[in-house]
Amino acid sequence: MAAASETMPETTRRTTRRTARRTVPVSRAVRRDWAVGYTMVAPVVLGALAFVVLPLGMVVWYSLHEWNVLAGTFTFAGAANYERLLADPGLADSLLASLWFSIGLVVLNISLALLLAVLLDQKLPGTTTFRTFFFSPVVVSLVAWTIVWSFLLQADGGINGFLTQFGLEGPNWLRHETTAMLSVIVVQVFKNVGLNMILFLAALQGVPVELQEAARLDGAGAWRRFRSITLPMISPTILLVSIITIVGSLEVFAQIDVLTGGGPGNSTTVLVYYLYQQAFRFNEFGYASAIAVLLFVIVLVLTLVQWQSRKRWVFHEV
Amino acid sequence: MKSEVMPPAGGSRPDAGRSAAELPGAVEPLPETEPPVPLGGPWPDRPPSDRPYVSRAGLRARRRWARGSLVALLLLLSVPFVFPTWWMATSSLKPMSEILQAVPTIWPQDPTFEAYGQVFALQPFAQQYWNSLYIAAAVTLGTMLVAAMAGYAFARIRFPGANALFVLVLAGLLVPSEVTIVPLFRIVNSLGLIDTHWPLVVIPVLGAPAVLAVFIMRQFFLALPGELEEAGRMDGLGRWGIFWRIALPLSRSALGAVAIFTFLKSWNLYLEPIVYLSSKENFTLPQALTQYVDAYGGPMWNVQLAATTLTVLPVLAVFLVAQRQFVQGLAHTGLKG
Numbered sequence: 001m002a003a004a005s006e007t008m009p010e011t012t013r014r015t016t017r018r019t020a021r022r023t024v025p026v027s028r029a030v031r032r033d034w035a036v037g038y039t040m041v042a043p044v045v046l047g048a049l050a051f052v053v054l055p056l057g058m059v060v061w062y063s064l065h066e067w068n069v070l071a072g073t074f075t076f077a078g079a080a081n082y083e084r085l086l087a088d089p090g091l092a093d094s095l096l097a098s099l100w101f102s103i104g105l106v107v108l109n110i111s112l113a114l115l116l117a118v119l120l121d122q123k124l125p126g127t128t129t130f131r132t133f134f135f136s137p138v139v140v141s142l143v144a145w146t147i148v149w150s151f152l153l154q155a156d157g158g159i160n161g162f163l164t165q166f167g168l169e170g171p172n173w174l175r176h177e178t179t180a181m182l183s184v185i186v187v188q189v190f191k192n193v194g195l196n197m198i199l200f201l202a203a204l205q206g207v208p209v210e211l212q213e214a215a216r217l218d219g220a221g222a223w224r225r226f227r228s229i230t231l232p233m234i235s236p237t238i239l240l241v242s243i244i245t246i247v248g249s250l251e252v253f254a255q256i257d258v259l260t261g262g263g264p265g266n267s268t269t270v271l272v273y274y275l276y277q278q279a280f281r282f283n284e285f286g287y288a289s290a291i292a293v294l295l296f297v298i299v300l301v302l303t304l305v306q307w308q309s310r311k312r313w314v315f316h317e318v
Numbered sequence: 319m320k321s322e323v324m325p326p327a328g329g330s331r332p333d334a335g336r337s338a339a340e341l342p343g344a345v346e347p348l349p350e351t352e353p354p355v356p357l358g359g360p361w362p363d364r365p366p367s368d369r370p371y372v373s374r375a376g377l378r379a380r381r382r383w384a385r386g387s388l389v390a391l392l393l394l395l396s397v398p399f400v401f402p403t404w405w406m407a408t409s410s411l412k413p414m415s416e417i418l419q420a421v422p423t424i425w426p427q428d429p430t431f432e433a434y435g436q437v438f439a440l441q442p443f444a445q446q447y448w449n450s451l452y453i454a455a456a457v458t459l460g461t462m463l464v465a466a467m468a469g470y471a472f473a474r475i476r477f478p479g480a481n482a483l484f485v486l487v488l489a490g491l492l493v494p495s496e497v498t499i500v501p502l503f504r505i506v507n508s509l510g511l512i513d514t515h516w517p518l519v520v521i522p523v524l525g526a527p528a529v530l531a532v533f534i535m536r537q538f539f540l541a542l543p544g545e546l547e548e549a550g551r552m553d554g555l556g557r558w559g560i561f562w563r564i565a566l567p568l569s570r571s572a573l574g575a576v577a578i579f580t581f582l583k584s585w586n587l588y589l590e591p592i593v594y595l596s597s598k599e600n601f602t603l604p605q606a607l608t609q610y611v612d613a614y615g616g617p618m619w620n621v622q623l624a625a626t627t628l629t630v631l632p633v634l635a636v637f638l639v640a641q642r643q644f645v646q647g648l649a650h651t652g653l654k655g
Contacts, residue, residue: 036475038477048486052525052526133396139633144604147608279500292497
């Protein structure tokens with residue numbers, strides 16, 4: 001336990017030490033305190049065991065089995081599901097779809113969020129109203145927002161109707177391989193960019209004003225100040241936001257289901273959607289579990305890589 | 319205006335004590351790229367500047383122009399954020415024929431509430447609405463309680479194994495709920511709880527979705543001054559008393575953040591309901607919204623949009639009234655989470 005207490009945060013250590021000095025029958029009081037501690041964390045610890053650790057073990061176990069739900073057979077198959085994964089063109093498609101979605105989403109989301117935050121950080125009239133505008137889709141239910149956009153994006157929908165006013169003919173956005181993915185990304189960006197904008201805005205307001213002033217006196221222009229002072233100072237927030245956005249982008253499901261159903265072809269069948277199809281449409285629980293394990297490994301690797309790379313480009317720790 | 323997004327509570331940040339006027343928001347807007355030129359031209363002993371002389375009035379005009387264009391840019395950017403909601407609400411009042419018109423009408427020519435009647439006629443929509451509401455309320459209250467307790471214990475009580483247990487809980491952040499959906503479905507199924515609301519309440523409160531809430535509460539309680547607890551102890555309060563009477567009331571802002579994002583998460587839940595629920599009376603709103611299709615599987619746009627409007631507008635209204643709390647709460651969440 002010595003190792004554990006060493007890594008404990010400073011505040012905790014200080015308080016508990018003071019407590020230990022003042023309470024008279026030390027051991028009994030401390031032990032009672034332990035009991036309270038265990039009771040308080042019991043729900044989440046048991047929850048983590050029952051709903052995270054156990055299912056994670058189960059999904060690995062399932063992935064090693066050939067599972068026919070209808071026939072009721074469940075036989076050990078070793079790495080068969082994984083071999084099938086490697087040879088499956090559907091998986092390659094879905095990995096590619098996930099990759100495009102993640103790249104598009106992260107790039108668009110973070111640059112737009114940063115742009116909006118910088119604009120709202122200026123002393124402009126009506127920034128509160130604009131902030132409300134940009135943030136409002138965050139509170140709109142995801143499926144509702146997606147349904148409205150699918151209405152706007154259909155072949156004779158509002159967006160194409162708007163384009164005809166300018167003599168342009170828009171494509172059937174959700175039925176073309178190239179525009180379908182783009183549509184899903186754009187819908188998702190407008191839905192959630194407000195949240196990232198707020199995080200960036202809070203970070204921008206934490207940049208010390210003295211640094212900006214000093215740079216200004218040294219003759220640094222606005223862009224130079226942004227690049228050399230603001231950006232490094234808010235880099236922890238950029239890291240945090242990109243982790244949240246990338247991991248979140250791998251979990252996109254409702255938008256795909258509502259907007260495109262994975263189509264046209266397999267162009268928007270991202271990994272999670274493929275997993276869902278295999279499990280709950282085709283009853284391929286064993287194979288779906290292998291996909292789930294792959295998804296878990298990807299999320300884990302991405303998070304760890306981003307976390308490790310933080311020293312390279314994060315100016316200071318939060 | 320600037321101070322509405324507050325630095326997170328806790329006072330650990332270097333700028334925590336600064337007033338709004340000192341925050342970098344007070345810096346002049348972007349276009350100023352040169353040191354100000356004094357009125358009446360450069361002083362004689364100043365090195366000659368290669369920049370053209372700009373009068374103060376000229377500077378002001380330039381600044382006004384820059385501001386105007388920035389506001390115009392903001393207006394343009396806000397269109398895709400605001401327009402869909404407005405388009406949804408107005409289109410729900412149009413008859414189907416007008417919706418299918420080649421050139422869309424900006425305002426309903428012949429407003430009708432017919433679609434709203436159909437929303438309730440085609441599905442038990444009121445029941446579905448209630449399902450979503452009470453599930454979200456139960457999940458929110460449950461998560462607040464469970465996360466506050468765990469967060470407090472992990473932050474303030476030193477007990478053997480605390481760190482190991484915290485790491486175990488935190489690992490939940492690394493496991494997307496989609497990864498475990500198949501085994502969870504099997505577990506729920508073997509307990510006979512398919513097509514009930516139990517899995518939609520219990521799993522989010524205790525499982526991976528609650529981890530972020532635990533983390534936020536822990537961060538908050540770490541920053542709580544120990545003197546307050548000392549005072550409580552002097553007054554004869556035990557651990558539970560300190561938690562309930564001192565720590566919990568002080569954690570209102572963090573609890574608010576947890577409440578807001580938990581409610582939104584539950585309100586948006588989609589994959590889990592379509593996996594666990596099968597009968598229409600048990601459906602939640604996101605799931606029900608996609609069910610308004612005609613005999614050929616084509617969407618009945620006006621009915622779907624009417625149902626969507628009914629889902630969106632109440633939450634949007636609450637947001638507009640309490641938007642400060644929303645934005646602050648979520649900013650707080652993100653920074654500390």
